[in-house]
Amino acid sequence: DIQMTQSPSSLSTSVGDRVTVTCQASQDISNHLNWYQQKPGKAPKLLIYGASNLETGVPSRFSGSGSGTDYTFTITSLQPEDLATYYCQQYDNLPFTFGPGTKVAIK
């Protein structure tokens, strides 16, 4: 299985700040990476697919980048409604695997 790690595991920052989450795969996943947002008590929601493609309807303050084994998810200006846990997920190989998540809190 491809192992996914994320850092940090949690962060607390202010509205308007820039947030960066990193995701590392245990092997090259060729940009086959998605990012999801999960708000408390809700199902995950797709934000970014194919490492850098913004899902339709998702605000442009969310973005993704990276290649090989290392990927980055960014919120350029944190909003109160962005309180959530963010997960990366690889689809290069079965079984699909998720990162452990990054919990974003608002100061």
Place this chain on the structure above:
Amino acid sequence: QLQLQESGPGLVKPSETLSLTCTVSGGSISSSSYYWGWIRQPPGRGLEWIGSIYYSGSTYYNPSLKSRVTISADTSKNQFSLRLSSVTAADTAVYYCARRIAAPPRSYFQHWGQGTLVTVSS
């Protein structure tokens, strides 16, 4: 608008079989562009892919669960189902059904059900 809804018992005894159904509305599970699958999340923990089924009937399972998992589909009811046998407390989780787009190089879980909590306890 596509909607997925999980249903099934919220409490299962250890060693028994967990059975859940996902009812799909606003779209057909017979479409060739999508896979239909299950993902679970133990309380306070991360996400684990369980497996998927394609319209052709082909199934794909997580090797960690493969010996205990069966995913099937009933196209006449536009439903697909999960059976997980010999459950233990470690199988306690919120179970989500989801539709995955499969259009290489794209592949992502675009639509999710609301999730249903299944507790394994005597």
